[in-house]
Every structure is written in structure tokens, then in C-alpha cells.
Amino acid sequence: MEPPRGVLSSVWNFIRFLPYFIGLLLLGTIKGIIFCPMVCLIMTLGNSAALLGLWPVHCVWTYYSVFRSKQLGPVLKLALFICIPIPLVLWPVLGIVGSMVGGAAYGFLSPIFATFDAIGTGKSDELIHCLYDGTWSTVKGCFTIIRDFSDVCFHSYFSYMDELQGESPNRKYEIRLLHLPGAVIAGVLGFLIDMPTISLIALYKSPYMLFKGWNRLLHDLIGREGPFLETICVPFAGLAIILWPLAVVGAVLGSMVSSIFLGAYAGIIVYQESSFWMGLQYIVASVSIYDEYSNDVLDMKEGSCFPRPRYRKNDGDAPTPSREGSFSKHGSFSKKPPVRAPSFKNVFLELNPLEFLDGLFEECQCHGEKLVSEGLITPQDIEDAKSSKSSRVISIGLPAYCFLRSLLHSIKANSAGILLGEGDTEVISTNKPVDTLFIWILNPLLIIKEQIKAMNLTVAEEDYFCKLVLLSDDNTDRLKHSFMGTLPEPEIKRAELSALARRLRGIVRSASRFPTFKRRYDALVRILSEELAKKKGGTDSANGCKPLPRSKSALIVRIFSQKSFKKEKSNDGSGVESQQIMRDVEIE
Numbered sequence: 001m002e003p004p005r006g007v008l009s010s011v012w013n014f015i016r017f018l019p020y021f022i023g024l025l026l027l028g029t030i031k032g033i034i035f036c037p038m039v040c041l042i043m044t045l046g047n048s049a050a051l052l053g054l055w056p057v058h059c060v061w062t063y064y065s066v067f068r069s070k071q072l073g074p075v076l077k078l079a080l081f082i083c084i085p086i087p088l089v090l091w092p093v094l095g096i097v098g099s100m101v102g103g104a105a106y107g108f109l110s111p112i113f114a115t116f117d118a119i120g121t122g123k124s125d126e127l128i129h130c131l132y133d134g135t136w137s138t139v140k141g142c143f144t145i146i147r148d149f150s151d152v153c154f155h156s157y158f159s160y161m162d163e164l165q166g167e168s169p170n171r172k173y174e175i176r177l178l179h180l181p182g183a184v185i186a187g188v189l190g191f192l193i194d195m196p197t198i199s200l201i202a203l204y205k206s207p208y209m210l211f212k213g214w215n216r217l218l219h220d221l222i223g224r225e226g227p228f229l230e231t232i233c234v235p236f237a238g239l240a241i242i243l244w245p246l247a248v249v250g251a252v253l254g255s256m257v258s259s260i261f262l263g264a265y266a267g268i269i270v271y272q273e274s275s276f277w278m279g280l281q282y283i284v285a286s287v288s289i290y291d292e293y294s295n296d297v298l299d300m301k302e303g304s305c306f307p308r309p310r311y312r313k314n315d316g317d318a319p320t321p322s323r324e325g326s327f328s329k330h331g332s333f334s335k336k337p338p339v340r341a342p343s344f345k346n347v348f349l350e351l352n353p354l355e356f357l358d359g360l361f362e363e364c365q366c367h368g369e370k371l372v373s374e375g376l377i378t379p380q381d382i383e384d385a386k387s388s389k390s391s392r393v394i395s396i397g398l399p400a401y402c403f404l405r406s407l408l409h410s411i412k413a414n415s416a417g418i419l420l421g422e423g424d425t426e427v428i429s430t431n432k433p434v435d436t437l438f439i440w441i442l443n444p445l446l447i448i449k450e451q452i453k454a455m456n457l458t459v460a461e462e463d464y465f466c467k468l469v470l471l472s473d474d475n476t477d478r479l480k481h482s483f484m485g486t487l488p489e490p491e492i493k494r495a496e497l498s499a500l501a502r503r504l505r506g507i508v509r510s511a512s513r514f515p516t517f518k519r520r521y522d523a524l525v526r527i528l529s530e531e532l533a534k535k536k537g538g539t540d541s542a543n544g545c546k547p548l549p550r551s552k553s554a555l556i557v558r559i560f561s562q563k564s565f566k567k568e569k570s571n572d573g574s575g576v577e578s579q580q581i582m583r584d585v586e587i588e
Contacts, residue, residue, distance in 0.1 A: 024119070024130065028112035031134055039107025039142045040100060046146035047099035051092055054153050059088050065161040073174030099149075103142070110138040144519070151518035159513050179271050186279030187267025193283055194263030195256065198290050202255035209298055210248045217241045255290070262286050269311055282311035360511075361520045363402040368394070368524065369531045371401075376470065376482055382532055385525045394528070395512060395521060397470040400504040404469050407449045408462060418445060444507055448500055455496065461488045469501045 066072065066080050114134025119126050217240060240247070263286060270279035288308035295301060371377040377393060384391035410419045457465065464487065471479045488494050511517065 020119075024115050025112070027130060028115035028134070031111035031115065032108035035111055035135065035138050036104055036107035039110075039138060040103035042139070042142050043103030043106070043146060044096065044099045046143070047149050048096050050146070050150040050153050051095045051099075054157075055088075055092050058091070058153075058157065061158070061161055062088065065164045068165045070167050071164065071171050071173055073172070075175045075177065076173055079175060102145075106142065106145070107138060110134055110141065114138070147519055148515040152513075152515055155518050156513040156515075159509070163509075176271070176274075179274055182276040182279070183267040183271040185267075186270040186276060186283070187264040190263030190266030190279070190283045190286070191260055192263075194286055195259045197287050198259035198262065199252075199256045201287075201291055201294065202252045205294055205298060205300075206248050206252050208300070209251065210245060212298065213244050213248070214241065217244065255294075259290070262290065273311075273313055275313070278311050278313070281309040285309055285311050360399055360402065361524055363406075364398050364524055365527055367402050367405065368398055368528050371398070371470070372528055372531050373535060376467070377528065379532055382525065382529050385521075386529070393471060394525065396505050396508050397472070398524075399508040399511070400501070401466060401470045403445060403504055403507070404466055407445065407452060408466075410449060411453045418442065418449065441507060441511060444503065448503060451496075451500060455493070457488075461493075461497070464488055465497050465501070468497060469504055472498070472501050472505065 062084060063081070066077055066084070069077070072080070111134030114137060115130055118129035118133045221241065263283065265286070266279040266282045269282040270276050273279075284306070285308045288304040288306040291304040291306055292302070292308075295304065368377060372382075377398070381391045381393045385394045406418055410417065413419055452465075455461075467479060467482050471482065488497060512521075
């Protein structure tokens with residue numbers, strides 16, 4: 001349904017909406033006040049117990065890992081031994097304070113969001129949902145956060161330390177003492193020059209930011225567009241109008257603080273480029289970088305009046321492409337105004353990198369059940385996954401196997417990017433999410449895809465490659481027994497496939513350290529264990545993959561990804577699947 005376009009109808013619609021908005025806001029606030037202390041207490045106690053319980057182990061193991069590391073030189077190790085106590089002392093303090101603040105914010109805001117989200121989603125008994133939503137779900141979400149935080153403190157931490165201790169022939173870090181004095185001087189000069197200069201630029205542009213922000217927010221308020229389009233966003237968007245001057249002050253103060261680090265980065269440039277002159281050029285260029293970035297954010301004239309000299313020897317330091325203006329109706333690249341402002345709910349979920357793991361583990365479940373039935377994943381793998389050994393075949397090999405299958409499917413379909421799921425979603429370089437996690441994962445995958453495409457693999461070579469990715473960390477005898485065909489020739493091709501397999505597994509190994517991965521991994525192991533029990537009992541699942549437990553937001557992400565990323569198709573019943581997914585949302 002499109003928002004009303006007439007001025008009178010827009011004003012009347014807004015006035016008619018006010019009682020509902022005030023009622024929902026009061027109800028959500030009451031629930032937030034009730035659950036905020038309890039959730040804050042639970043999250044603080046849970047996270048503090050995990051943090052303080054593992055803190056002595058973290059202290060000892062961090063020093064031990066640095067001492068045993070073969071990637072660090074002796075001078076760097078000595079410097080780390082001196083500096084490590086500072087983060088080790090700050091870690092429990094910041095962790096406990098952050099748990100208190102985060103628990104209070106989550107306990108208060110989650111019921112409010114859930115109350116507004118209870119209407120407008122096609123639910124029956126909206127009154128009951130308004131009263132109930134955000135109560136027990138907030139408490140369960142609190143325990144989920146504690147679980148994920150504990151997994152990060154234990155599994156992710158030891159994974160990083162194991163990597164630090166391991167050998168890495170391509171990485172050797174050491175402090176070059178000869179360049180330290182120049183780096184320190186350049187860092188101090190950058191701070192002294194950039195901080196006042198950037199602060200003056202921020203103060204100069206602050207009135208423009210104030211009035212343009214008010215103009216955009218008031219325009220969206222009257223027309224129920226932009227942040228006012230979704231019911232769940234109205235209270236916060238309305239509050240933004242009142243508190244917008246504080247946001248401007250915060251932006252100016254943030255610019256002043258960030259200028260310290262932006263200027264001090266000149267010391268890193270001097271150290272990396274081994275040139276004091278490059279550091280001085282960066283000090284001048286950093287002012288231009290900030291000025292151009294702020295112009296893009298405020299939708300001002302592109303470019304900067306300040307010079308921007310090159311401060312890198314190898315690359316040209318091309319000007320940063322303009323970004324979509326925060327206050328403009330359309331960005332610098334697109335000159336066509338959108339028909340309807342995007343949903344806040346969908347945009348928020350698109351930028352949440354953790355939801356990406358839901359789709360990955362769905363693929364792992366489907367492929368895992370097939371591999372269990374074929375015998376490639378053995379009962380011993382599942383038993384190791386349940387124990388502290390953590391089978392690499394399931395934790396690393398299976399997700400990497402799913403990535404490889406998606407790449408091979410994309411190559412056969414002649415896709416310019418990567419086809420996800422059954423091929424109805426295509427991610428390419430121009431529409432991929434801009435979150436850092438996606439950049440770390442998708443950019444290397446796009447490169448690996450082109451390398452695989454250039455190799456022109458046969459069916460037998462693809463089979464060997466898939467099993468190599470799945471079992472390469474296991475013993476070589478198992479890989480030979482599982483592959484019955486002839487090995488790829490020549491030997492250099494096998495070496496290239498082995499290198500690509502290591503890269504795919506390395507991507508998964510990095511992703512396995514993110515929050516929620518361990519929880520989803522445990523759910524996957526339970527489902528594969530059930531599949532193995534069915535296989536032993538002689539029963540076979542006729543309904544395909546049993547869905548992994550996943551959040552409601554993950555289902556909405558799937559709908560949004562289909563709307564945003566898939567190619568234009570004819571109306572041949574494509575809306576049926578989205579309707580079915582929405583029914584699944586209601587059931588959950």
C-alpha cells in the first residue's frame with residue numbers, strides 16, 4: 001500500500017495515527033520498564049560469570065601464545081609482553097560495564113520494538129500480540145546473547161590463539177626500530193595539524209547539517225515516508241526531530257575525536273611506506289578525505305577544495321567514490337527517485353551480518369544429510385563434533401563444501417556473481433551488502449570463483465575438488481578411499497586445487513569465530529546425529545531437509561534478499577513462495 005500523496009490526506013492520516021502511536025508507545029514503555037531490570041541483571045551476571053571465570057586462563061594463555069608464536073619477531077614479542085597487561089586489565093571492566101549498558105538497552109528497547117512490530121504484520125489477535133510480544137522473547141534473547149558471548153570468550157578466543165601459535169610461512173611480523181622515530185614524529189604532527197583543521201571544517205558544516213536534517217525529517221513526517229513509513233520506526237523518527245540538535249553536536253564532537261586517530265595514522269603510513277615524506281603527504285590528504293566524505297554524507301557538492309597528494313607508493317590512491325547522501329532523496333549514483341522508501345525493518349536486517357549464517361547452515365544441513373547418507377560423513381565425525389575434539393570435517397569442511405557447491409553452480413549458470421540457495425538470489429559486486437563481514441567473505445569467494453572458472457574442471461575433477469575441500473584436514477588415506485576416479489592431471493593442477501581448498505577452508509575458519517556460529521553449529525550437529533540414527537534404523541526422510549531452528553528475522557531477510565537481489569522474472573507464481581514464508585513466520 002502506497003503512502004498517501006495529497007497534503008490534506010497525509011495530515012489527516014498522521015492525526016488519525018497519533019492515538020495508536022501513543023498507545024503502543026506507552027504499552028511498549030511499560031513492558032520495557034518491567035523487563036529492563038531483570039534482563040539487565042541476567043545479562044550482567046551471565047556475561048560476568050563467563051568473563052571472570054575465563055579471565056585467568058586468558059591472561060596465561062595470551063602470554064603463552066605470544067611466546068610460542070613463530071609469526072612474531074623477538075622485538076615485537078618484547079613490546080607485546082610490556083603492553084599486553086593494559087588490555088587484559090581493561091577487558092573485564094569494559095566487558096562488565098558493556099554488559100550492564102547493553103542489557104539495560106536490550107531489556108528496555110526490545111519490548112518496545114516487539115510491541116510496534118505486533119501490528120501491521122497480518123497477525124490475528126493483534127491485541128494479544130501487543131501485550132505478549134517482547135516479554136518472554138526478550139528473556140530468551142537475553143540467554144541467547146549470554147550463550148553467544150560465552151562461545152566468543154571460549155571457542156573464538158582459543159581459535160585466534162591457535163592461529164597465532166601456528167606456522168605461517170607468508171607472515172612474519174617484526175618492529176623495524178629504524179623507522180619508529182619518524183613514525184612517532186609524523187603521528188604527533190598529524191594530530192597537531194589535523195585535529196584543529198578538521199574541527200573547524202565540522203563546525204563550519206554543522207549549521208547546514210542541522211537545517212537540512214530538520215527539513216528532511218519534517219518532510220518525511222508529513223508524507224509518512226522514509227523513517228516514518230514503518231510503524232515500528234515512528235517513535236524513534238519523531239524523537240529524532242526533537243533531538244536532532246544533539247545529534248549534530250554529537251557529530252561535531254565525533255569528528256573532533258576521530259581527527260585524533262585520523263591524524264595519528266600518519267605514523268602508520270610512515271612505518272608502512274618507510275618514508276617520512278609519505279607521512280607528511282598523508283597529513284595533507286587526510287583533511288581532503290574528511291572534507292570529501294562529509295560532503296557525501298551531507299549531499300553537498302562532490303569533491304574537496306583541499307589538495308589530496310598521493311601517500312602510497314604502489315597504488316594511486318584514487319578518490320573515494322561518492323556515497324549515497326544521508327539527507328538526499330536519491331543518492332549520487334541514482335538520479336531516479338524511489339517509488340517507495342525502503343522498509344527500515346528490511347534495511348536493518350540486511351545490514352546484520354549474523355543473519356548470513358542462517359542461510360549458510362541451512363545449506364550445510366541439506367548437504368550434510370546427503371553426505372551422511374552417502375557415508376562421506378561418518379559416525380566418528382559426528383561423535384567428534386559432539387565432543388571437545390570438534391570434528392573439522394563438519395565444522396570447517398562442510399561449510400566450505402557448501403560454498404564450493406554454490407560457486408560451481410554459479411559457474412555452470414554463467415552468473416556474474418554468486419547464486420545463493422536454489423539460484424533465485426544472485427549476489428554480484430554491485431549489489432552485495434556493504435557490511436565488513438560480507439566483504440571479507442564474498443570478495444575472496446568472487447576471486448576464487450573466477451579462478452575455478454579459468455581451470456575448466458571436468459566432472460571427475462569437480463568431484464575430487466569437493467571431497468578435497470570436505471576432507472583435506474583429515475588423513476589422506478580417507479580422501480583416497482572416498483575418491484574412486486582418476487586424480488586430476490597434471491600434478492600442478494592438483495596443487496592449484498589444494499591451494500583453493502585451503503583458501504575456502506580458511507574463509508570458513510575465519511567465519512567460525514563470529515558470534516552465533518557455535519550455537520548454529522551445535523544445532524547442525526544435533527540434526528546430523530538424528531539423520532544418522534534414522535539411517536541406522538533403516539528409515540529415510542521423505543520430506544527433504546528438516547528446517548534448522550532459526551529466527552523470524554532470518555525469514556524476513558530471505559524475503560528481502562529475493563526482492564532486492566534476484567533478477568527480474570515473469571509473474572509465474574513467484575509470490576507464492578514469499579506468501580508461504582510469511583505464513584511460516586506467523587507459525588513461528
